[in-house]
Amino acid sequence: MQDTSTDYRHEQKYFITHTQATELTDRLSKVLAFDKYSVDHGKYLISSVYFDSFENRSLEGTEAGLLKRKKYRIRAYNHDDSFICLEKKIKRGPLGKKESVRINRQIYDDIMYKRGDMLLKLDDPLAHEFYHVMNVEGYKPKTVVEYTRRAFVSDVSNVRITLDMNIKGSGSGVDMFLDSGSLVYTVPPCWVVLEVKYDHFLPDYIRNLLPDTSVMQSSCSKYVYGRTYI
Numbered sequence: 001m002q003d004t005s006t007d008y009r010h011e012q013k014y015f016i017t018h019t020q021a022t023e024l025t026d027r028l029s030k031v032l033a034f035d036k037y038s039v040d041h042g043k044y045l046i047s048s049v050y051f052d053s054f055e056n057r058s059l060e061g062t063e064a065g066l067l068k069r070k071k072y073r074i075r076a077y078n079h080d081d082s083f084i085c086l087e088k089k090i091k092r093g094p095l096g097k098k099e100s101v102r103i104n105r106q107i108y109d110d111i112m113y114k115r116g117d118m119l120l121k122l123d124d125p126l127a128h129e130f131y132h133v134m135n136v137e138g139y140k141p142k143t144v145v146e147y148t149r150r151a152f153v154s155d156v157s158n159v160r161i162t163l164d165m166n167i168k169g170s171g172s173g174v175d176m177f178l179d180s181g182s183l184v185y186t187v188p189p190c191w192v193v194l195e196v197k198y199d200h201f202l203p204d205y206i207r208n209l210l211p212d213t214s215v216m217q218s219s220c221s222k223y224v225y226g227r228t229y230i
Helices: 018-028 057-064 105-113 117-121 125-135 222-228
Strands: 009-017 043-052 068-077 080-092 095-103 140-154 159-169 191-198
Touching: 009 018, 018 159, 018 191, 043 057, 043 222, 057 068, 057 222, 080 105, 080 125, 095 105, 095 125, 105 117, 117 125, 140 222, 159 222
Parallel strands: none
Antiparallel strands: 009 095, 009 191, 043 068, 043 140, 068 080, 080 095, 140 159, 159 191
């Protein structure tokens, strides 16, 4: 699969307070639309199972701040198993991109509890790649991460701004459809993660709505918190 610079988007993450998040939501809602997954005043629940190798390559690469790294996860929304995606997140410095393929609950269960052989029936390179990393490189489910998101989007430069709160996680061996009640906070609930993503530039009218530059930018990796704060 060709990896070109045009596939990548700018990604910035910050920790902000709930007060800042409430004020930002009020400002953004006046000029931006909620994203397609929103069900409750722009909010929805995201659940993800993250995978890693026996040597924890993804975890250690993220903690070390490697310029190029990748993570594999399976994601669903609002505990609904009718829409499940297998995703690969790739980071290259401050840029990132995501590859994705839809799977069903049967394939999800096959990945979680067997060898993932059903992936080979999909006509998709990511599905075949993930089968390889599972069965050759030893990638296994490592943690579930779950949080509530409010997301805003704009067609201009494909801007996407998200506010993630109530971030929880689990140890290994947890099924995101069966065991969400066992999750615990991995980020103090007083903090919200603000993510800003865009293609080529961030329009000034949107930039001016964001918290000022005194807000410290952070990697804010929910996967790392899920692995290290349980």
